[in-house]
Amino acid sequence: MTERLVIIGGVAAGAKAAAKARRTNPKLDISVYQEEADISYSACGQPYVISGLIGQRKQLVIRTPDDFLKDDIQVMTRCRVTALNTSEKKLTVIDLTSGKDSFVRYDKLIIATGARPILPAIKGLELEGVLTLRSMSDLDRLIRYIEVMKPKNAAIIGAGYIGLELADSFRNLGIATSVVEKAERILPKFDPEIAQRVYDHCVAHEIEFVLGDSLAKLNGTGGQVSALETESGRSIACGLVVLAIGVRPNIDLAKQSGIGLGATGAIAVNNRMETRIQGVYAAGDCCETTDRITGNPIWMPLGDIANLQGRVAGENAAGGCAEFPGVFGTAIFKSFDLNVAITGLSEQSALQARLNPISVIISAWDRARYYPGGRELDIKLIASKDSGRILGAQVIGTGSADKMIDIAATALLGKLTCEDLENADLAYSPPFSQVLSPIITAAGALNSKIKKARA
């Protein structure tokens, strides 16, 4: 009998795992069960469909079930896995279209069930115009609501990446936008001075922030949301509310079937992406991973990490041998004209981890000053005062933050010190860089600071 790999979930990790499993083992029987109608789509592109920058939602769909079928991968959409029996290696699946149950056996299983938005326990969630943004159905609902109702004002609950990207999209549509955030400041993973710059930039683009306050109640008129009230008693008029306070891993199936969870509450896996049950793998937003600097378990629900993990899970489930060593927490987003990026630990989290950090912030241009089109950026670089080893970086500006942060992330991967990075042989020519890359300038400044601190 042909060995059968079943994958639960097909957005990022699941889709990637299926493709990689096929490349690893041409003979494997591969099936993907996906609850939504769409599979293999880029959720990270959704804010740009809302803003209108990307014309059609179908552009976000990378591969259709038909595309997978060409690689002999069967995709069952609108199918929910309702039960998992790992001792019998069996799944119960309900076809959401027909309502029929069926049973599916597997030899190897990959759980890629993703995550879902956290909903606050408040009154008014059922009102029309109270939405989340995660699935393609969420996107469809949000776009349709804006088209039909033409809200003049919107409130976004939560000032994380998605909340801020959405705020940008709403301003592009001319919608007055408030962002309500429980914490005293936005972007808690960034150091305060970087987060402040993003805050100021958003304020300059007429985002109204309500910080240190949280959503208490939603009020409606004729079944439709019209205002929100905060804990502190503030009332904000809003014809649209998007709940973006965060996500949690979809672990119901894992929990119910005795697959172990880790310290973060997501599914625990080893570096082969295998759960505590042999032959059962997990990948993407439903599972946890390792922080490569602290060595601690961390939950990092990001699309690129899901793809990396899916690739490893797919290869291993198909009989190959691959490892996923963990993450550095690298992330980037665009907020109006600013590019904002982070890798590794912030200075704050390095302090919390008692890593004795030292840091510099430098301002630079991303190409030769005289060459047209150059843009500015600030780099904050953080290292261990003891060893000089780089611990993290944050980059903000209109310039090439993506390039700088990727160099820094690769430096983390190589466990480089400031002195190593200061002497990096990076590519220089006036259209592409300053004669010394800004990241070299930052590393040099930090190395000098460390030398002085030691002297």
Added chain:
Amino acid sequence: MTERLVIIGGVAAGAKAAAKARRTNPKLDISVYQEEADISYSACGQPYVISGLIGQRKQLVIRTPDDFLKDDIQVMTRCRVTALNTSEKKLTVIDLTSGKDSFVRYDKLIIATGARPILPAIKGLELEGVLTLRSMSDLDRLIRYIEVMKPKNAAIIGAGYIGLELADSFRNLGIATSVVEKAERILPKFDPEIAQRVYDHCVAHEIEFVLGDSLAKLNGTGGQVSALETESGRSIACGLVVLAIGVRPNIDLAKQSGIGLGATGAIAVNNRMETRIQGVYAAGDCCETTDRITGNPIWMPLGDIANLQGRVAGENAAGGCAEFPGVFGTAIFKSFDLNVAITGLSEQSALQARLNPISVIISAWDRARYYPGGRELDIKLIASKDSGRILGAQVIGTGSADKMIDIAATALLGKLTCEDLENADLAYSPPFSQVLSPIITAAGALNSKIKKARA
């Protein structure tokens, strides 16, 4: 008596060394002797002044003698050092304006005399319109010649970076351009398939190449160049000839004073940038360095390397402690719409170094396919078949070659394997990258190829 640092040469390495020495030691007496009227300029920007993209030559000047004086660094321009006595720690300097000789003592010395264009031993070099491009005077002459004589056609001798950048500039000015190259192909440091793409792109932009042939003779009319003849007997009409066959280090002073040269013929230095004579340092195009992959001495006359070396020489000469570990041969240039970059060894040079290389070429977009403004690039990644360690990369395309090559160069610095790089945690968001960075895709493909080769 205040300790005195003298620096010979003030373009890239010398200017940087002076600035770094001042930051390292505020009390040091620092003087820079510079033969040209200009100091601290970006020679790499010259092609863009010629093309007209950069309006004024003065934009290339980073700091003037006055700027240096504010940091208490004395700069003597138009002063040539004619003799060096290292046992008496004394220089003889001629002021080219007044013609007067003077004697200068030093405690520490940095030689940053740079390099000069190689001139072929042929007839007709004295003709008007036969030029080189290196110094700011060269730039002035070339610009003036084009303005006054309005040549309809030009020949560039040598198809290196400068030759190709100049060809681009000349085409921008509407000048019919031929490039004569002795070798059978352009860009010998790149692998043939990458060089071929640059060649084709240049040909599409109406550059005429004459390969495998060299300049034999220059003919003139009324003292002005009008045509060249090649070794094979070909005649090419040209109202302007630029000799860009390469440069050689300015080592006359070093040689005459017994400062040792290395295997490459440039000044030998240790990793503190100190020559074989204690207290005498060298930096920039006049000295050699180490190839960090092969461990061999290498001469790499590039502006960014000069800056890195100048910084280390300046710090050490001022009593600090810094090391320069060598280079990976990273370089980038723009040829019309193509960005072309290299780091580490080409497959050819890895073969020559008997490093058992294996390689892949992948094509990718530099951001999410659906996000506007994405551009294409091809990455060739080379690794050791035995260890999986990355040996080099070449990137070509309209896309972000600079970002990809800098990630690869940082991977070389960290001695990463394909497997390491395949799991890099790089920054993803649709405006900045594909969900998996093209360099990750390349590393993954190469890692799979290595696994298959071993299986």
